[in-house]
Structure formats: C-alpha cells, structure tokens
Amino acid sequence: MEVMMMSKKLLWIFAVTAMMLFAVLNVFRKGEAETPPPLSVHKSVAIDSSKCIAPASFMRANHMQVLYEWRNSSVRTGNRVYIASNGSKYEKSLNTCLGCHSNNRLFCFNCHSYANVKPKCWNCHLSPMETP
Amino acid sequence: MMNEQRREFIKKTALGVLVGLGAASGLVPAFSLEKTVLPVWDEKPVPGKIRWGMLIDTRKCKEGCQQCAAACHHAHNVPDFRNKKDEIKWLWQNPYQKVFPTASQQFVSKEIQDRSYLALCNHCAESPCTKACPTEATFKRWDGIVAMDYHRCIGCRFCMAACPYGSRSFNWQDPRTAIHDPVTTYPTREQGVVEKCNFCSDRLVKGQQPACTEACPEQALTFGDLNDPRSDIRLLLEANETMQRKPELGTKPSVFYII
Numbered sequence: 049m050e051v052m053m054m055s056k057k058l059l060w061i062f063a064v065t066a067m068m069l070f071a072v073l074n075v076f077r078k079g080e081a082e083t084p085p086p087l088s089v090h091k092s093v094a095i096d097s098s099k100c101i102a103p104a105s106f107m108r109a110n111h112m113q114v115l116y117e118w119r120n121s122s123v124r125t126g127n128r129v130y131i132a133s134n135g136s137k138y139e140k141s142l143n144t145c146l147g148c149h150s151n152n153r154l155f156c157f158n159c160h161s162y163a164n165v166k167p168k169c170w171n172c173h174l175s176p177m178e179t180p
Numbered sequence: 181m182m183n184e185q186r187r188e189f190i191k192k193t194a195l196g197v198l199v200g201l202g203a204a205s206g207l208v209p210a211f212s213l214e215k216t217v218l219p220v221w222d223e224k225p226v227p228g229k230i231r232w233g234m235l236i237d238t239r240k241c242k243e244g245c246q247q248c249a250a251a252c253h254h255a256h257n258v259p260d261f262r263n264k265k266d267e268i269k270w271l272w273q274n275p276y277q278k279v280f281p282t283a284s285q286q287f288v289s290k291e292i293q294d295r296s297y298l299a300l301c302n303h304c305a306e307s308p309c310t311k312a313c314p315t316e317a318t319f320k321r322w323d324g325i326v327a328m329d330y331h332r333c334i335g336c337r338f339c340m341a342a343c344p345y346g347s348r349s350f351n352w353q354d355p356r357t358a359i360h361d362p363v364t365t366y367p368t369r370e371q372g373v374v375e376k377c378n379f380c381s382d383r384l385v386k387g388q389q390p391a392c393t394e395a396c397p398e399q400a401l402t403f404g405d406l407n408d409p410r411s412d413i414r415l416l417l418e419a420n421e422t423m424q425r426k427p428e429l430g431t432k433p434s435v436f437y438i439i
Contacts, residue, residue, distance in 0.1 A: 057189060065196030123329050126225045126322055128385065171370035172330065180364055
C-alpha cells in the first residue's frame with residue numbers, strides 16, 4: 049500500500065515538473081523570436097564574442113585589471129578592440145562579457161558577496177541581473 | 181505521516197523546477213542586449229585628424245518641435261526629474277537672448293528674437309571645462325569631442341563653473357529613478373556626477389550619425405568633420421553666414437548656427 053502511494057506521488061511529481069519545463073521553454077522560445085535582426089557589421093574585422101577572452105582561472109584572478117585596462121583605453125584613447133593572446137578580437141565592453149555570462153544572473157554577485165567586495169559598475173552599467 | 185509526504189512532495193517539485201530552469205537557460209543562447217558591433221576605428225585613432233562639428237540651420241527649425249532633444253535624451257538615458265532645479269539637459273531650446281547674449285548684431289528683427297534656438301555642448305577647440313577639471317574626468321578626445329569619463333568624475337562641479345554655455349548638468353539625485361523609458365544600449369549615470377552631450381560618440385563608433393541629426397524631420401542639423409574641406413558641414417559653412425555662441429571668449433566652439 050505504502051509503496052503504491054509513493055510511486056503514484058512520484059508520477060505526479062514528474063508530470064508537474066514536465067509541465068513546468070514545457071512552460072518555461074515556451075516563454076524563452078517566444079523571447080528568441082522577438083530579438084531584432086543584428087546591426088550591419090563592418091567587414092574588415094571579425095569580432096567573436098562567443099568564446100571567453102582568457103581561461104577562467106586567469107579571469108578569476110585578473111578580471112579587475114582587464115576591465116580597468118579596457119575601461120581606460122576604450123573611453124580615453126578610443127582603442128575599443130581587444131586582441132587576445134590567440135589573436136582573436138573582442139570589443140572592449142562589459143556587454144562582451146555579459147553576452148554569454150548573463151545566462152547566470154548571479155554571475156558577478158556570487159563571488160563579490162562572498163569576497164565582500166562592492167564594485168560600482170552596476171550604478172551605471174547593466175548587471176547580469178538586469179540584462180533582458 | 182501525512183505531513184512527512186507533503187514535505188517530500190514539495191522538496192521534489194522544487195528540485196524539478198530547478199532542473200527545468202537550468203536546462204532552459206542552457207538551451208537558450210539568444211541575447212537581446214546591445215549586439216557587439218565593430219568599431220569604425222580598427223586601429224588606435226590619430227589625435228587631431230578629425231574635428232567633429234555641427235551646423236544648426238535655425239531657419240529650418242520648427243517652433244515647438246522637440247524631436248531632436250527627445251531622441252537624444254532617450255538614446256542616452258537622460259533622466260527627467262520634471263523639476264527645474266534638478267534638470268539634466270544634453271540638448272535643449274532657449275530664447276535668442278540666452279543663446280546669443282553677446283551677439284554683435286543690433287536691432288535684429290522681432291522674428292529672430294522670438295524664435296527659440298537649440299543649445300548643446302559646443303565641444304570647444306579651446307575648452308575651459310577640461311582645463312578646470314582636477315581629475316581629468318572631462319577631456320579633449322582625439323576627434324575634437326569634449327568627452328566625460330564618468331568613472332573619474334568626483335562631482336566637484338568646477339567644469340560647470342568654467343563652462344560659459346551652461347552645457348553641463350549635475351546629478352543631485354540618483355538619475356535611475358527618473359529615467360522613464362530606459363534603453364539597454366547605453367549606460368546611465370549615478371548620483372554625484374556631471375553629465376553633458378557626448379556628440380554621440382557611442383553612435384559615431386558604429387558609423388552612425390548623432391541621434392539629434394538623424395531625428396530632425398527638417399534636416400536642420402548637419403554633422404561632419406570640420407578638418408575635412410570637402411565635408412558637407414565645411415561646404416555649408418563656406419556658403420552661408422554663420423555664427424558661434426560667445427566667440428569673443430576664444431573657446432572656438434565646434435557648433436555653428438545659421439540665423
């Protein structure tokens with residue numbers, strides 16, 4: 049009797065989970081269809097933002113220096129193209145990072161709250177939590 | 181006993197939802213933020229090669245039309261506090277006496293005096309604000325634009341005192357509370373920094389015209405390189421009688437007016 053009840057419950061759990069998954073996926077698919085067509089891109093350089101600019105271990109230790117360098121050289125000297133060690137090019141922009149990393153809404157916040165650091169980026173820039 | 185099963189059920193459902201969400205986020209790579217767009221300048225820019233400027237044909241400017249200012253303020257998340265004291269302005273309209281208080285013409289027609297005139301940062305070649313700034317937060321760019329590095333602004337407002345055109349506004353309050361229709365393609369500012377027109381350097385880098393130039397239904401605004409003798413703006417400057425705001429101060433504004 050007890051076993052029968054358990055398996056019935058489990059069946060229910062699976063059914064509910066499947067429905068929720070379906071609903072969530074549907075919502076995301078709708079969002080996908082609504083994205084505007086990409087802006088025309090200058091032909092001379094190919095910028096690829098689908099890969100990380102450096103290994104995660106390097107970025108974990110040095111992202112603040114990288115971002116500081118990006119901020120200064122792009123705002124002040126107008127040099128907006130970052131060339132990684134393997135030769136691939138990236139736009140020096142927080143959005144280059146958030147293009148992938150905003151998948152995780154807690155991407156910046158998890159570590160920063162653990163390390164108790166309070167960077168001021170999100171006073172002005174969009175954070176992974178606010179990205180559409 | 182009943183309670184125990186209820187607990188199990190809730191636990192497992194929550195787990196299921198988490199797994200579902202995780203799968204969904206992994207399956208959806210689409211990203212609706214600003215697309216990474218190639219800068220026009222592949223290499224480091226050459227200082228002094230370009231000097232961006234603007235010519236405003238005030239004869240074409242229609243009374244009551246606010247489309248340029250609306251486009252500008254919307255594109256750059258400029259807050260609107262609906263309060264004169266806290267007002268933030270990048271591009272705005274003022275009467276003749278306020279825009280050209282030292283104009284040398286006497287006895288100008290009533291029609292000219294009654295019109296309103298566009299005002300914005302003049303991106304002066306000899307900019308007094310950049311000389312006043314103690315942290316170099318505002319600086320002269322390689323292309324003649326007087327730029328703001330909001331990261332460095334300490335909010336001392338020396339630049340506001342130095343600017344003879346009132347082109348700079350101070351964020352007395354958190355601007356994010358007063359942005360009614362925010363865009364994701366440009367950052368906001370924060371409380372305690374000065375802001376002003378950036379000559380749409382964010383759009384220039386994508387090869388676009390400034391937002392105001394593009395928004396004007398009468399094509400009253402012409403934007404171009406003042407260092408290029410064959411540019412539209414230089415040809416118009418040669419063909420028309422133009423004036424600058426307070427030219428006697430020697431700031432060499434890059435914004436010109438046809439009255």
